[in-house]
Amino acid sequence: MYSEGRKKVNDIPNHAISVEELAKRFGEVQAVAGVSFAVREGELFGFLGPNGAGKTTTINMLTGLARPDAGNIQIAGIDCTGNPKAAQHFIGVVPDESNLYPELTGYDNLCFCAALYGMQKKAREARARELLDTFGLADVAERKFAGYSRGMKRKLTIAAGIIHNPPLLFLDEPTTGIDVASARRIRQLIADLHLAGTTIFLTTHYIEEAERLCDRVAFIVQGRIVRIDTMAALLQPIQEKHVMQLAVLNSEPTLTDKLATAFPRLTFQGLAGGLIRVEAGQPVPVGPLVRFLEDRGAEVIEARRMQPSLEDVFVQIAGVEADAMRKEKEKKGGVL
């Protein structure tokens, strides 16, 4: 079945996902408000936004776990708006929470998930073994899922999502709540899947993750897409900027205002922990800045040149502090 699925979707020259004016309301809350986008075949598409922005609701509508109030969905050229089952052969889904069966072993979980897609016994057993090897879980294949660590659970959940070798994979927050080493390994696995030709729809609140992995990114805020573009196009305007971060002791609250007056061609932003962010269209003059600060009793303990990142773009476009967004999410148990 899975080989058939890949062949069919490859025959479709257009988009792996095409969404028009998708909307969903839960009571008083407009979770998704007229979202439109398209994901090209073979693309790794990032869907970024803060908690409650509508990322998971969008995935649920695309995969058939939620019914849209309005709009059209096409998956692999198939109109799934009224019939979400029509394209479920083509898709793999990795939800934001590991939801395999705690009472089954890792191996049995994978075999069971393969059977749900109609794979024959020999094929699913071979595929399960292959994925356990790929994900470094062969040693714990016979251990019950309930006994897995969080990172292992996440890896097995991703393996279950691709057990039928789907040409289109939905990954909802794949690295949330796991340790750094596991997150790195999972990112590598995602990159490998992308290289192998799988179209990937990735939601994440880790902006660095999207920056590292994605071809294109959509920013969603309060149910609306505020920007969609390629990584290069998103980063290009801010890469022309020069950014520096100063760590200052004994700074007074009005210091950034005084700096702005003294250095009108620079932009200053006071950050938490005595940090001052300086932006300019040309190289930042460190010496005059340090002297100015020291003359006013502040002690500059570090001046670091910052590489502008997607996070800056996100903050600029979405008006949401990425750092705050990450911290909120990490309260749920995640670390990057």
Next chain:
Amino acid sequence: MKRWIAFWNILIKDMRAYYLKPPNVSWGLIFPFAWTGMFFIKSGGGMGNVLSLLPGVVAVSILFGTTSMLAVTITFEKRGRSFDRLLLAPIPLELLMLAKTSGAILFGVANAFVPIILAAFLSDLSKVVWSAAIPAIVLIAVASTFMGLLIAVSTTEVFEAQTFSNFFRFPMIFLCGLFFPIERLPVFLRPLSYVLPLTYGADILHGAFNANNTILFSLDFCALGAFCIFLFALSLRIIKRRWIL
């Protein structure tokens, strides 16, 4: 074919994960055994009374066996979100729910045979009309399972499902004519008896074991079948409305 691979594997997974677990096997054996013993001692009618007790204990064993399990296999999985995995599989919802309920139906049928096997050692079962009794046992198991399904999909917590089940099960036992003939019930309760699926199942069992059914077998089977279809369709409707938001 591929859909049936999924169907079969869901059934096998549930059997392994839930129904064949030692606590459930012992529940499936002890519960009907306890019911049989309790009614046998209470009746005080000796061995000759076994056949008259059999329809009651068979039906009650099926009812409790099936409805108790659905609260776990459906509500628990929905709560843990592993049910989403099934909803994401490319199989029709109808087939998926049939797969999820088949284990409970088989468990209910197996429960029914515990008192029957016990009775075979104590009484002569040669006059039992098996051609009516066996289809009735299967249909009672299907109807009870679908009733359990309806309860399971209408609740969000396992304890809610269990409590809600008792709300239906206990009144039904006493209103369906298993232990008290419907004619002896207060007049205002009698119409209620006829909207309970177990009433028709119990009537077939009374007829098959003791030749004292009050409704034609054909009508009983039609009514039971209609209840099965209605309960299943209603459960699917609730799943579509409440689970696929």
